[in-house]
Amino acid sequence: QSALTQPRSVSGSPGQSVTISCTGTSSDVGGYNYVSWYQQHPGKAPKLMIYDVTKRPSGVPDRFSGSKSGNTASLTISGLQAEDEADYYCCSYAGTYTLEVFGTGTKVTVL
Amino acid sequence: QVQLVQSGAEVKKPGSSVQVSCKASGDTFSSYGISWVRQAPGQGLEWMGRIIPIRDIVNYAQKFQGRVTITADKSTGTAYMELSSLRSEDTAVYYCARGGYCSGGSCYHFDYWGQGTLVTVSS
Numbered sequence: 001q002s003a004l005t006q007p008r009s010v011s012g013s014p015g016q017s018v019t020i021s022c023t024g025t026s027s028d029v030g031g032y033n034y035v036s037w038y039q040q041h042p043g044k045a046p047k048l049m050i051y052d053v054t055k056r057p058s059g060v061p062d063r064f065s066g067s068k069s070g071n072t073a074s075l076t077i078s079g080l081q082a083e084d085e086a087d088y089y090c091c092s093y094a095g096t097y098t099l100e101v102f103g104t105g106t107k108v109t110v111l
Numbered sequence: 112q113v114q115l116v117q118s119g120a121e122v123k124k125p126g127s128s129v130q131v132s133c134k135a136s137g138d139t140f141s142s143y144g145i146s147w148v149r150q151a152p153g154q155g156l157e158w159m160g161r162i163i164p165i166r167d168i169v170n171y172a173q174k175f176q177g178r179v180t181i182t183a184d185k186s187t188g189t190a191y192m193e194l195s196s197l198r199s200e201d202t203a204v205y206y207c208a209r210g211g212y213c214s215g216g217s218c219y220h221f222d223y224w225g226q227g228t229l230v231t232v233s234s
Contacts, residue, residue: 036220045206045227046156051220089156093219099170100211105155
């Protein structure tokens with residue numbers, strides 16, 4: 001099972017919006033509504049930001065939103081803030097044999 | 112408050128094995144699965160496998176089949192991940208995370224994470 005494909009980096013100025021894509025196949029992203037997104041600051045454990053494609057855990061700002069079209073899922077950060085600068089990973093359920101597969105990761109830079 | 116507390120850093124020789132523990136608080140073991148995820152230096156996250164303690168089910172990523180063993184002690188609420196035949200490429204931070212299963216629902220995400228355990232493989 002190959003890792004899901006994410007852009008290596010995206011950037012934006014404070015207040016702007018950025019979108020991170022996560023491309024898989026019909027066996028993972030496209031086949032199930034079980035895409036999640038994680039934020040990871042340097043030296044820290046990942047933090048769940050979005051699950052089941054669009055759901056936000058309690059405490060996650062509503063600036064973070066998720067969507068999916070076909071085999072590609074997306075995470076949008078609206079109103080970018082300095083503290084949003086981090087690495088972001090998508091993850092998808094991939095069936096009963098493979099179970100879970102992560103994306104390659106995207107570094108978000110706030111200019 | 113859910114907490115996952117992992118064991119400390121390890122330094123191992125190539126060819127040896129390492130065991131990392133993850134003690135969970137709350138109702139984790141009675142309702143959720145525990146997954147193991149690793150991250151090599153400067154690299155991305157990699158799912159290794161999961162255990163569902165309440166159902167005694169274990170699944171492994173194909174890449175690690177035959178080299179990883181995930182177990183759980185329900186009496187202490189502690190999960191374990193053992194990786195054998197270590198090589199330098201196994202140098203990584205190993206995380207446990209709650210999720211991959213929850214009773215009564217579909218929880219294919221990881222909502223709580225341990226602090227990570229650095230395993231260094233070096234001769």
